[in-house]
Amino acid sequence: MIYISDTLTKSKVPLETGQPNVVKMYVCGPTVYNYIHIGNARPMVVFDAFRRFLEFVGYKVVMAQNFTDIDDKIINQANEWGVDWKTVADTFIAECYHDAQMLGIRTANFHPRTTDFVEDIVNAIAKMIDNDFAYVTPNGDVYFSVRKLTDYGKLSGKKLDELRSGARVDVNELKIDPLDFVLWKSAKPGEPVWNSPWGKGRPGWHIECSVMSQKLLGDMFDIHGGGEDLIFPHHEDEIAQSEALTGKPPARYWMHNGMIIVRGDKMSKSLRNTFMVREAVRKFGKDGVRLFLLSKHYRSPMEFFDAPLEDSSKAAARVHATLYRFTEKYNYPLVPKYDEEMNDYQTRFIEALSDDFNTPVALSVLFNVVRELNKAMDDGNDERALKMYHLIKRVFGNILGIFDGETEKVQRVESEEMQTLDTLIRGIIEMRNNFRKEKQYEMADKLRNLLGESKIRLVDTPEGTKYELY
Numbered sequence: 001m002i003y004i005s006d007t008l009t010k011s012k013v014p015l016e017t018g019q020p021n022v023v024k025m026y027v028c029g030p031t032v033y034n035y036i037h038i039g040n041a042r043p044m045v046v047f048d049a050f051r052r053f054l055e056f057v058g059y060k061v062v063m064a065q066n067f068t069d070i071d072d073k074i075i076n077q078a079n080e081w082g083v084d085w086k087t088v089a090d091t092f093i094a095e096c097y098h099d100a101q102m103l104g105i106r107t108a109n110f111h112p113r114t115t116d117f118v119e120d121i122v123n124a125i126a127k128m129i130d131n132d133f134a135y136v137t138p139n140g141d142v143y144f145s146v147r148k149l150t151d152y153g154k155l156s157g158k159k160l161d162e163l164r165s166g167a168r169v170d171v172n173e174l175k176i177d178p179l180d181f182v183l184w185k186s187a188k189p190g191e192p193v194w195n196s197p198w199g200k201g202r203p204g205w206h207i208e209c210s211v212m213s214q215k216l217l218g219d220m221f222d223i224h225g226g227g228e229d230l231i232f233p234h235h236e237d238e239i240a241q242s243e244a245l246t247g248k249p250p251a252r253y254w255m256h257n258g259m260i261i262v263r264g265d266k267m268s269k270s271l272r273n274t275f276m277v278r279e280a281v282r283k284f285g286k287d288g289v290r291l292f293l294l295s296k297h298y299r300s301p302m303e304f305f306d307a308p309l310e311d312s313s314k315a316a317a318r319v320h321a322t323l324y325r326f327t328e329k330y331n332y333p334l335v336p337k338y339d340e341e342m343n344d345y346q347t348r349f350i351e352a353l354s355d356d357f358n359t360p361v362a363l364s365v366l367f368n369v370v371r372e373l374n375k376a377m378d379d380g381n382d383e384r385a386l387k388m389y390h391l392i393k394r395v396f397g398n399i400l401g402i403f404d405g406e407t408e409k410v411q412r413v414e415s416e417e418m419q420t421l422d423t424l425i426r427g428i429i430e431m432r433n434n435f436r437k438e439k440q441y442e443m444a445d446k447l448r449n450l451l452g453e454s455k456i457r458l459v460d461t462p463e464g465t466k467y468e469l470y
């Protein structure tokens with residue numbers, strides 16, 4: 001049995017799907033006006049690994065992840081570039097696919113875009129107006145009427161009166177209740193527009209996920225996932241909309257990942273504290289970044305700074321070195337026959353992931369097996385080495401989407417050596433510069449000569465001392 005933490009019931013619950021052996025899962029995706037950063041990548045990696053795990057234990061997973069392709073930020077970016085909104089959206093959707101691929105994230109079954117569903121969105125809003133769950137203001141906006149639902153706020157557990165008194169209502173908004181949220185935004189001059197019975201305009205943000213998830217996965221699918229910053233108002237409003245449309249919440253379970261925190265703030269484009277995925281993969285390797293993102297339980301917040309990412313990258317490099325050592329030593333191995341030890345490791349790994357997808361515990365099992373692989377190779381125990389290799393690469397690696405590549409093993413080992421060398425040389429350069437500052441030229445020259453003997457030439461430039469290998 002698989003247990004997951006459900007945000008709605010605030011408890012750990014057994015996963016019971018609508019259809020036997022099928023998991024239908026919808027995960028909110030990015031608004032496409034920039035490259036994706038590590039904060040965007042966390043839910044992508046977590047739910048990608050979760051999907052792989054579900055498949056491994058025998059589920060068929062049907063997954064949808066959307067692109068919000070119309071939004072104020074996209075329009076602003078388009079104006080800045082002097083192009084139309086669609087150019088911006090198309091550009092960053094392509095870039096998102098590229099970055100996701102760099103991170104080993106498999107494409108979902110569906111990647112719906114908001115603007116492909118405007119007609120369905122308009123129909124859904126019309127239905128909510130008919131059923132008195134929504135109202136049209138004189139300027140052509142449409143709002144969802146929160147007071148029609150007695151239990152609005154149940155996902156986030158927020159107190160409505162507190163929210164009401166804290167809600168800021170712009171003067172030009174004509175809401176009945178300050179918590180009412182927009183379903184349709186009337187046209188503003190110069191903005192992209194679509195037709196509707198209430199005049200030209202475009203969909204509000206929350207309605208797209210309700211409509212697209214219902215259309216692609218049905219009235220009630222199994223898991224709705226996303227970052228915990230989406231709980232309120234986005235997912236709260238999705239529940240309100242679905243209940244207004246179908247009389248049911250959209251999903252059986254709500255799974256939310258914690259935020260990536262940078263010096264006390266959530267990593268977000270608007271706070272300008274982001275670290276882009278492509279930069280991270282280039283610097284720390286795909287497995288280093290994935291290992292970092294899976295090293296904490298998905299619900300915990302993660303402090304982000306370079307050091308732990310570098311640690312994950314080094315840990316990944318050590319595993320690669322071990323796997324490489326194995327492939328150097330042996331020809332491509334056959335699948336071993338499972339024995340008690342293998343079963344035991346695999347059971348512990350699967351049990352950890354079955355308990356609310358506890359990746360830190362699963363990773364500790366994996367690292368145990370890496371140690372055992374090294375030991376088996378040291379001992380010349382070929383059969384045992386094959387078993388451990390099989391577990392790491394073909395079982396654990398496939399489930400978590402790490403250590404499953406063929407091409408990067410050598411390259412990462414080399415680049416780890418280069419990094420160590422680079423640190424060493426920079427340390428010696430710093431020592432030499434200190435000696436020079438203290439006018440101890442003899443010592444400074446000794447260090448320069450020492451590097452010279454190792455075929456490392458120092459070049460003093462106005463920007464500081466550089467080195468080259470010759």
Ligand SMILES: [Zn+2]
Nearest residue numbers: 028029209234
């Ligand atoms: Zn969404």
